[in-house]
Amino acid sequence: NAGVTQTPKFQVLKTGQSMTLQCAQDMNHNSMYWYRQDPGMGLRLIYYSASEGTTDKGEVPNGYNVSRLNKREFSLRLESAAPSQTSVYFCASSEDGRWGEQYFGPGTRLTVT
Amino acid sequence: KNEVEQSPQNLTAQEGEFITINCSYSVGISALHWLQQHPGGGIVSLFMLSSGKKKHGRLIATINIQEKHSSLHITASHPRDSAVYICAAPPMDSNYQLIWGAGTKLIIKP
Numbered sequence: 001n002a003g004v005t006q007t008p009k010f011q012v013l014k015t016g017q018s019m020t021l022q023c024a025q026d027m028n029h030n031s032m033y034w035y036r037q038d039p040g041m042g043l044r045l046i047y048y049s050a051s052e053g054t055t056d057k058g059e060v061p062n063g064y065n066v067s068r069l070n071k072r073e074f075s076l077r078l079e080s081a082a083p084s085q086t087s088v089y090f091c092a093s094s095e096d097g098r099w100g101e102q103y104f105g106p107g108t109r110l111t112v113t
Numbered sequence: 114k115n116e117v118e119q120s121p122q123n124l125t126a127q128e129g130e131f132i133t134i135n136c137s138y139s140v141g142i143s144a145l146h147w148l149q150q151h152p153g154g155g156i157v158s159l160f161m162l163s164s165g166k167k168k169h170g171r172l173i174a175t176i177n178i179q180e181k182h183s184s185l186h187i188t189a190s191h192p193r194d195s196a197v198y199i200c201a202a203p204p205m206d207s208n209y210q211l212i213w214g215a216g217t218k219l220i221i222k223p
Contacts, residue, residue, distance in 0.1 A: 031209060033209075041215075042199065042213040042214065042215050042216060043156075043199075043201075043213050044213075045210055045211070048209050048210070050209055056209070058210060059210070088154065090156060092156075100161075101146065101158040101161045102146070102148075102158055102211075103158060104155070104156040104157070104158075106154070106155055107154050107155070107156075
């Protein structure tokens, strides 16, 4: 039981490049989330998916798109990376949105130069 | 003003001390999460509670919904408890978004 996995662990992009961060969970959870964490700051929600087939914007969605590919997988895409998107990105999942504990992936450290 | 506030921001203590981290919130909530972020960056959920008290090993979490306050206690603290402890709460009008505290950085010295 791997829990929540994320790939890649590290990535360096040039400004304007695109990339997709992958996230998968094997706990049969309904809800999945993408957060970013900037140095010295708390987690900020980018997008979430309450259930398979639905996605909604969080606090900081600009510059990102998401896809809930199936119940297991939730990807985050940066279409044209900017230095302001340098951050650590965490994927999380929970069985039930409000009432469920969130389980986090190990994070992806992204640097945009 | 952040709707979820933690205190203290930083806490340094000696091994063995009893630790208390506080979380106060101004919004109406139905439950509260406590999480731990290790120095390496990994985030682990510790508790989710909506009333009373929960205990897991040396960790105890309490909540008073009416007073809008929660505490996380660590008994017999150990250097491996050094981490950032974060509280987060789902507001009543949202099923999926959490309001996050800024975190409390705890250092336990041997």
